Amino acid sequence: MASFSIKKRTLKSGESRFTVDIVVKKNSAIIHRESKTFRKKELARTYANKRVLELENPDESGQKSVPLCVLLDKFMEEPDLWDKTGRTKQYVIKLLRDCDISKVESDKLRTSDLIQHCKNRKGGGAGGATVYHDVAYLRSVMKKAKPVFNIAANFQIFDEAVPVLIDMGLIGKSQKRTRRPTSEELKRLKLGLEQRESFRPNGKTRIPFTDILEFSILTCMRIGEVCKLRWEDLNQEHKTILVRDRKDPRKKEGNHMIVPLLGESFEIALKQPNKGELIFPYNSRSVSAGFQRVRNELGVEDLRYHDLRREGASRLFEKGYSIEEVAQVTGHRNLNILWQVYTQLFPHKLHRKKQ
Known part of the structure; x- marks a missing residue:
């Protein structure tokens, strides 16, 4: 049975707000909860009555429930969604499609289902940060169920589930990486990459691994950005280049930025x-794969290509550049993230700081 209540609160400005709390109970237990705030009480009451009717008579709203596997399939089949989904998120969604949780009805997902899924994933060796991606990306897909596919999905359950999953230690944020390559490791990597450059089986294109490695460090660019740089965007007079569609959590396209070389x-x-x-003009995956093969052959442990971005940013700080200046190179809008995540200073190198 669905019911609602309306609570009034007064802002510091003196304006009033009316929050609708809607709950659905079954056998005296709350199985669904949602809320929404309005400026006028009349609007709040109208919305509440409409939602209660929809929740008690889902067929009348035109929405239907489907197994999560069907919803995930629809998400993957929608070009306007799937083509704008990052590689990591695509991988996770495909993985979820083959998990037991995908058999659960989209409007019947419960915290207990998520707990069991996280336990299964951790039992398979996945870490807390990896499992967190499962939960976050599933929620993202379910939030689009109603507006895009007219499918009923209980995505509000994540508000209840996530704190529980954190308390149980089933999900968590990834640990801050501090890895920087040593000077000796870089020398060995460059030598190994030079040897790989000269080896071109079956006439494959020669990739200038050493140039790309050094360029990646000096510019703090992601390998995907490096392999998309255009000659037409290179300003030889100012020694700058336009980096197109630079990664930004708030804007995935059109985030162009002029970067000093x-x-x-x-x-x-x-x-x-x-x-x-x-x-x-090379495939970024081929470049990172070549780097990984050489790294593994040399026995250089726990070093990722993305760590070169941290290496470059840390070098700039050690040379005395300000955080605002470094951000012009790395492209960070949030200076706190730049300082906390992309820097790992070698104290002895501060002696080289420019005066």
Whole structure:
């Protein structure tokens, strides 16, 4: 049975707000809860009556419930959603499609279902941060169920479930990485990558791994950004380049940014053959895969290509650049994230700080 209550609160400005609390009970236990705030009490009451009717008579709202596997399939089949979904999120959604939780009805998902899923994943060796992605991305898909597919989905259950999952230690945030390559490791990596450059089986394209490695460090760019740089965006007079669609959690497209090419990065770019639109016309996955193979062959442990971005940012700080100046290179809008996540200073190198 669904019911609602309306609570009034007064803002500091003196204005009133009316919050509708709607609950659905079954056998005296709350199985669903949601709330929404309005400026006028009449609007709040109208909305509440409509939602109670929808919850008690779901067929009348035109919405239906489906197994989560069906909802996940629909999400993957919708180009306007799937094509704008990042690689990691796509991987997780495909994984969820094959998990037991995908058999649960979209409007009947409960905290106990999520607890069991997280336990299954942890039992399979997944860490708390990895399992957290499962929960976050499933919630993201379910929030789009009603507006996009007209499917009833109980995504509000995550408000109740997430704190419980955290308390149980089933999900958690990833630990801050502090890994930077040592000078000796970089020397060995460059030597190994030079050898790989000279080895081109079956006439495959020669990838200038060492140039790309050094360029990545000097510019603090992600490998995906490096491999999309265009000759037309290179300003030789100012020694800058336009980085298109730079990653930003608030805006995934159109986030263009002019970046200075510091150190030898400008010269590295100029020495690349100008035979097409791109300065580094290579598949970013092939570049990172080559790096990983050399790293593994050399026995360099726990070093990721993305750690080179941290290496570059840390070097700039050690040279005396301000956090605002470094952000112009890395593209960070949030300076706290830049300082906390992308820096790991070597204290002895502070002696080299520019005066």
